[in-house]
Amino acid sequence: AQSVTQPDIHITVSEGASLELRCNYSYGATPYLFWYVQSPGQGLQLLLKYFSGDTLVQGIKGFEAEFKRSQSSFNLRKPSVHWSDAAEYFCAVGRAGTASKLTFGTGTRLQVTL
Amino acid sequence: NAGVTQTPKFQVLKTGQSMTLQCAQDMNHEYMSWYRQDPGMGLRLIHYSVGAGITDQGEVPNGYNVSRSTTEDFPLRLLSAAPSQTSVYFCASSPTGLQGANVLTFGAGSRLTVL
Numbered sequence: 001a002q003s004v005t006q007p008d009i010h011i012t013v014s015e016g017a018s019l020e021l022r023c024n025y026s027y028g029a030t031p032y033l034f035w036y037v038q039s040p041g042q043g044l045q046l047l048l049k050y051f052s053g054d055t056l057v058q059g060i061k062g063f064e065a066e067f068k069r070s071q072s073s074f075n076l077r078k079p080s081v082h083w084s085d086a087a088e089y090f091c092a093v094g095r096a097g098t099a100s101k102l103t104f105g106t107g108t109r110l111q112v113t114l
Numbered sequence: 115n116a117g118v119t120q121t122p123k124f125q126v127l128k129t130g131q132s133m134t135l136q137c138a139q140d141m142n143h144e145y146m147s148w149y150r151q152d153p154g155m156g157l158r159l160i161h162y163s164v165g166a167g168i169t170d171q172g173e174v175p176n177g178y179n180v181s182r183s184t185t186e187d188f189p190l191r192l193l194s195a196a197p198s199q200t201s202v203y204f205c206a207s208s209p210t211g212l213q214g215a216n217v218l219t220f221g222a223g224s225r226l227t228v229l
Contacts, residue, residue, distance in 0.1 A: 043220040094216035100145035100208045104156040
């Protein structure tokens, strides 16, 4: 069975600082990987996705993520955080042949200090 | 294009009551699913559907019923509510395709409290 681990429950960064949120997955074949963001009281919005090919993927709002097969990781990065990035971030894994079925991590809550 | 619409946004039930959470999508997506979100546990899959008339169980299906009579609608029924079902519920949909089927569009969520 596939699983996702987000080891950091809560992270605080200063506005303008760089950000890296960690995500490790467990899956036997090449996974499909996703990062979603959830603002307070809102639904989940897709930030970026990885299916195959270039291991560095660009997403919306200036985010990027890198797939590292050797480390089973898909960490999310942003070079300069804005106060509006404060939210909860979820990493998720899916696979070919499944439909609308993702396995989510437990989430990382990002706090941004001014 | 409204996307995925969930109603109600908030609901309070007493133990043993039944209710239905509504979900509708206008993107002509074939696949739909229901997740629940609990603190510290991320999102867990309750039920999913690969098309009208076809549903299957996810990770945490007990206490919930679903049906899919049309492509657009995928209601979630709580037959006899329990406090353990207090949660935020999200409906999601995705198109067909090996990759597209995994790209979920979520509704805004329904917060349910069972007393």
